[in-house]
Structure formats: C-alpha cells, structure tokens
Amino acid sequence: MQHVTEHSADSGQSALPAWSLPKDAVDRIALPAHWPERITREWALGGGTGKGARVCILDSGVEAGHPLVGELEGAVVISIGENDEVIAEEDLEGDVSGHGTACAGIVRALAPECGISSVRVLGSSFTGSGAVLLAGLRYAVEQGFDVINMSLSTTKKPFASVLHELADSAYFKRTVLVASAHNMPVESYPWRFSSVISVGSHEEDDPMAFFYNPSPPVEFFGRGVNVEVPWLGGRSLKVSGNSFATPHLSAICALILAKHPELTPFQLKSVLYLTATNVGGGK
Amino acid sequence: MTEKPDLRAAVAAGVVGSEDSFRALLAAIVEVARSIFGARASSILLLDEKADELVFEAVVGEGEDTLLGSRFPAGKGIAGWVLATRTPLVIEDVQQDPRFAKDVAEGTGYVPSGLMAAPLLHDERALGVLSVLDRPEQSLFSLKEMELLGLFANQASIAVDLLLKARTANSVLEQGEGDLEIVARLAAVVDGLEDSKRDAGLRLLRELADTLRA
Numbered sequence: 215m216q217h218v219t220e221h222s223a224d225s226g227q228s229a230l231p232a233w234s235l236p237k238d239a240v241d242r243i244a245l246p247a248h249w250p251e252r253i254t255r256e257w258a259l260g261g262g263t264g265k266g267a268r269v270c271i272l273d274s275g276v277e278a279g280h281p282l283v284g285e286l287e288g289a290v291v292i293s294i295g296e297n298d299e300v301i302a303e304e305d306l307e308g309d310v311s312g313h314g315t316a317c318a319g320i321v322r323a324l325a326p327e328c329g330i331s332s333v334r335v336l337g338s339s340f341t342g343s344g345a346v347l348l349a350g351l352r353y354a355v356e357q358g359f360d361v362i363n364m365s366l367s368t369t370k371k372p373f374a375s376v377l378h379e380l381a382d383s384a385y386f387k388r389t390v391l392v393a394s395a396h397n398m399p400v401e402s403y404p405w406r407f408s409s410v411i412s413v414g415s416h417e418e419d420d421p422m423a424f425f426y427n428p429s430p431p432v433e434f435f436g437r438g439v440n441v442e443v444p445w446l447g448g449r450s451l452k453v454s455g456n457s458f459a460t461p462h463l464s465a466i467c468a469l470i471l472a473k474h475p476e477l478t479p480f481q482l483k484s485v486l487y488l489t490a491t492n493v494g495g496g497k
Numbered sequence: 498m499t500e501k502p503d504l505r506a507a508v509a510a511g512v513v514g515s516e517d518s519f520r521a522l523l524a525a526i527v528e529v530a531r532s533i534f535g536a537r538a539s540s541i542l543l544l545d546e547k548a549d550e551l552v553f554e555a556v557v558g559e560g561e562d563t564l565l566g567s568r569f570p571a572g573k574g575i576a577g578w579v580l581a582t583r584t585p586l587v588i589e590d591v592q593q594d595p596r597f598a599k600d601v602a603e604g605t606g607y608v609p610s611g612l613m614a615a616p617l618l619h620d621e622r623a624l625g626v627l628s629v630l631d632r633p634e635q636s637l638f639s640l641k642e643m644e645l646l647g648l649f650a651n652q653a654s655i656a657v658d659l660l661l662k663a664r665t666a667n668s669v670l671e672q673g674e675g676d677l678e679i680v681a682r683l684a685a686v687v688d689g690l691e692d693s694k695r696d697a698g699l700r701l702l703r704e705l706a707d708t709l710r711a
Binding site: 274311312313338340341343365366367369371398400402417453455456 | 544546571572573575580583586587616620623638643
C-alpha cells in the first residue's frame, strides 16, 4: 500500500531526526495543522471503508472467496525448514478450523474495502506450533502490513522475549498488532505487552462499540459475544470469545489508518482512546 | 532413598493415588460442568504429545459409551485451534461445520449444534481441552458463562496435571524392576491408615527396614 512506503522509516521520513532533536529540526516534526481541536469518531473514521489499509489475519488460514470475506490479497502457510529456516508458501489448503475465516469476515464487515491477507500459523500439527507462530509473526511484520490481527496467544515463557522484540519492532515499523487478551488466570503473550493493542470482550450488539479500559493490561473491549461470522464451506455461525472481539478492533484500526495513514501506533492508540464509546465516541 | 528415583517414584505412585482416582475426578468435573450449563454432553480431551493427537479422557452425556479413548489429530478442528492458541471460544450451530462433525462426532451419530471449549493450561503447558456441548437453545450466551467455563477449565487443569504426574510415576515404576511395586502398595496402605494403626504400621516398617539392613 502506498502510504506504508511513504511513511516508513526507510523512505520519505528518513530525513526526520531520529535520535535527537537539533534546534533547526523542530519545524520539521510539527504536527499536521489539519488536526482538529477535538478528535471525534467522525473525524477518525467517519465515511471510511478501509480502502488502502492492509490487514493480516495471523490464524488458521482464511477461506478465500467466502461470500462474507471476498477475495484475499494473499495467503501463505508458514513452516520451519530442516535448518530452522522460515518457509512461507502459498496456502492451498485454506482454513483448517474456521476461525481465521471468522476473523476475516468480521474485518470485512466493518472495513469492506480494506485488503485482507492470510498468514496461516496453525493446522499442520500441534507440536512446534509455538515456533511457527513466532515465525509467522516475524514474516507478517516484515511484510509491512498496517494491522496484524492475532486472535491467539502462547503461554511458553521462552517465546515471550522474542515475541516482545517482534511486537516492539512492529510498533516502530508502523504495524499495529491487535491481540486477544486472555480471560483465564494464566500468563500468556503477546497481549500483555504495551506495544500491542490488547482486546477483551463486551456484550453489546453494536459492532462499532468499543471501550477503553482504565484498568489495563487489557486496554480495549470489542464486541465478542453472540457474533454472526462466516465459517467454513460458505456458511455462517454465531460465536463468542475474545478472539472475535479482536478483529472488531483490527477493523476499526484499519478504518482509522485508511483515513489517516500518517498515524503512528502510539497516535492510533491515542485516537482509539479518544473515540472509545466510553470516552468521546459515545457522544 | 533420595538417591533412588525408582524408589521415590514407587512411593509417590503409592501415595499420590491411582490413575483410576484421577480419571474419576475428571469424570466428576465434566459431570458438574454438564449439569451447571444444562448441557447434553461434556468432555475432556488430553494431548498425547508423542502422537500429536487429542484423546477423549473423560466424557459424560452423549457419546460417553463410544468416545472415551478415541483420538484425532491435535492440530486440526476447533479443539485443535483452542489448544494451539490457548484461547477459549464458544460456537453455536457447529453442525454447519462438516469438519467439526467429522473430527469429533465420527462413529457416534451425535453431532452437537453448540460447543464451548477452553484450553487446559498448567504453567506454560497446554494439556488439553475442556468442551461443553449443546447448552439449552433458549439460553443466550453471556460473559458470565465464559467466566464459569474458565473456572472449570482451571479446575480440570489441576486434576489433569495430577493425573499426568501419577502416570509418570507409574510408568517409571513399570519400566524399573517390577518388584518395586510392593513399595508403592505399602506406601499407599500406610498412607491410608489412621491414628494408632498408622503409628503401628510405621513402627513395623521401621523395624522391617532395620532388619533388612542388618
């Protein structure tokens, strides 16, 4: 997508000061003058379709061509080679559980014109699934997606530090990681990291209702109960869980980023806060 | 004795309890889960890491006669997703998913229409999946049920962890010299005694140990 390259650290903005701020550089980092005095939901995403934003579904694959998903921009399956190399091949199998298709459908419903890609990290076997998840996330971050939807987590502590690095590296590359929070009393990752947008469930019916949580680590609540979603074989189901609240926030991020591609993840999170239903978005 | 892992395992196997008692605990957990949710069936699937398969370890309600012990690949289906992602989920109208029907309901003729599933997590490990099938159709799902499911899954995880420890102890015992089994039996018997009988039993064992050492 155009805006990714325009605003990535490697291109047009590389002239901006990165490590310190000399006097003569102050003007160059002035905030855009067109920012309104008050950030509203209408300013943030009103009239948006997500066109131009690229969303990655890191999950069980996506059923391409499902009437509620449409065509995909790409679909790869991740595996680890004999020499520990990461292999990303075209995914011909599609969705192995239905879950990835459900997430893609939620994103498509809210941001109908955004680009959706699938990076499949589940399904070949359970053994080694943690390593594949890490490799898949690394691959997705390298692709420069605007939003990566992670409706999954790992409890493996050895993976936590690598996941942390990947989450930070995504953050600085302007890729937003949206991750499902755990609603069970266990330590899991990456949702607990502050560089990601962590999502729990609320029970409202409005798919655009989202709430800021003043008591983190769960930062936002999205619609996650009794949600109609596409499933395998062109069908639909009703589902509940934080893993379905997450793509609601991913779609909302895509809508905002499509309209305001200049936003960094920090700014995006601030806009989410200011436009949350319980902050400014409910008015 | 502390330097002899086989002996320690034998004593542990005797004191910790038999596999049967933990299986009974798992069965009790799924029975309560089914009852609380008013569901038609509930089950616990355990991960067999070597085979990369999920095994029905406890089943109550529909399928209890046929599903126990049956297996399917751990990487696929809804249970496979729940296990790999450590994330609970609730799905209604699962009949519409032919792969689900194939994975779980094959051979039983029972295809559930609704499913709640939560991962069984202990420390860093994912041990299996707790499922509750077919809650009453008229009851709309809410976050309260999700929380309750998480509580049951937590309880089941502790039971499963104990079951796996008992299995490990027994397996060490079986792989060792079979005659250590008597140590396990002695440990179990003494552990089950009360008050004066227990004191007498321990006294007898001390004397036996002294005699054998002499």
